Amino acid sequence: MTRIVMGIDPGFSITGFSIVASEQGGRIVLRDCGGFTMSRSLTLAQRITLFHHFFDAKIVEHSVNVVALETPFLGKNAQNFLKLGYLRGMLYFLHDRHQTLLLEFSPREVKQTLTGFGAADKDQVARFVLRLFPSLRVPNSYDVTDAIAVSLCGLWHKAYVTAK
Amino acid sequence: MTRIVMGIDPGFSITGFSIVASEQGGRIVLRDCGGFTMSRSLTLAQRITLFHHFFDAKIVEHSVNVVALETPFLGKNAQNFLKLGYLRGMLYFLHDRHQTLLLEFSPREVKQTLTGFGAADKDQVARFVLRLFPSLRVPNSYDVTDAIAVSLCGLWHKAYVTAK
Numbered sequence: 001m002t003r004i005v006m007g008i009d010p011g012f013s014i015t016g017f018s019i020v021a022s023e024q025g026g027r028i029v030l031r032d033c034g035g036f037t038m039s040r041s042l043t044l045a046q047r048i049t050l051f052h053h054f055f056d057a058k059i060v061e062h063s064v065n066v067v068a069l070e071t072p073f074l075g076k077n078a079q080n081f082l083k084l085g086y087l088r089g090m091l092y093f094l095h096d097r098h099q100t101l102l103l104e105f106s107p108r109e110v111k112q113t114l115t116g117f118g119a120a121d122k123d124q125v126a127r128f129v130l131r132l133f134p135s136l137r138v139p140n141s142y143d144v145t146d147a148i149a150v151s152l153c154g155l156w157h158k159a160y161v162t163a164k
Numbered sequence: 165m166t167r168i169v170m171g172i173d174p175g176f177s178i179t180g181f182s183i184v185a186s187e188q189g190g191r192i193v194l195r196d197c198g199g200f201t202m203s204r205s206l207t208l209a210q211r212i213t214l215f216h217h218f219f220d221a222k223i224v225e226h227s228v229n230v231v232a233l234e235t236p237f238l239g240k241n242a243q244n245f246l247k248l249g250y251l252r253g254m255l256y257f258l259h260d261r262h263q264t265l266l267l268e269f270s271p272r273e274v275k276q277t278l279t280g281f282g283a284a285d286k287d288q289v290a291r292f293v294l295r296l297f298p299s300l301r302v303p304n305s306y307d308v309t310d311a312i313a314v315s316l317c318g319l320w321h322k323a324y325v326t327a328k
Contacts, residue, residue: 043260044256045256045257045260045266046260048253048256048257049257049260052257072246073242074245078237078238078245081242081245081246081249082236082246082249084246084249085246085249085252085253086249086252086256088246089212089250089251089252089253089254090257092208092209092250093216096210096213097213102209
């Protein structure tokens with residue numbers, strides 16, 4: 001079964017996302033990627049709903065069967081951590097509805113997998129990603145390259161995708 | 165328009181909930197209340213889905229038009245705070261889908277509204293609730309009385325429910 005992985009780096013200002021698949025012969029194809037933004041003029045609840053609908057549609061459109069996330073850590077702002085939970089909760093919900101596999105990786109695992117160095121910085125991760133996909137336009141922020149990185153971890157992870 | 169308020173105190177071990185309405189003549193009716201629990205044998209995602217379905221059905225069954233929540237504060241465990249976000253995200257999502265009003269109250273506001281004393285303890289809140297609804301069987305935990313308390317705040321809050 002072809003593994004089609006959606007990597008997501010969720011956030012209320014921008015959510016980086018990436019959909020990768022390994023085709024026959026082992027070639028890795030970047031099917032979609034981008035930064036999803038939501039207007040600040042919407043209420044929190046409207047943005048949560050929009051987020052849900054956007055990624056629900058992406059899963060269906062690309063027949064995603066693995067959702068890959070990075071484990072979050074509490075930053076300076078506890079309320080932002082709680083709000084991140086609102087978006088992550090939606091991804092759990094979508095994973096369950098569409099019966100995908102859900103894989104979570106620590107930031108260190110992601111860096112280690114991509115660069116061979118667990119303490120690599122975001123720029124090193126981005127450079128690896130851009131080397132793998134030379135046709136990718138260099139994004140303005142690391143959100144997209146971070147999402148591509150976590151989607152690649154999902155692709156290369158040893159766990160078998162159980163057919164549903 | 166009759167205000168029908170669902171108060172919820174969400175948690176992965178137990179979610180206290182309460183549905184109250186003010187009927188003609190100002191009488192307050194407790195339409196439903198309880199502690200919703202989810203088996204630990206389910207995955208986190210399955211529990212989030214179950215939580216969504218349970219409260220989706222409650223909103224429809226009782227024609228709830230106000231959802232009332234208590235503002236959470238970061239406790240000792242940051243990961244539990246994040247997980248609380250998963251459940252709260254679902255409530256935002258349901259509020260938006262069903263176009264209810266969403267009201268949030270600080271713990272202090274809830275205690276102040278019910279007992280007249282912002283630093284009241286949970287037992288004082290519970291005693292007020294039991295005095296208001298004498299037929300209520302004394303619950304084993306404060307989850308249910310806390311949820312009733314927040315639903316009453318939603319009922320007494322001055323904001324008008326805008327007709328949708």
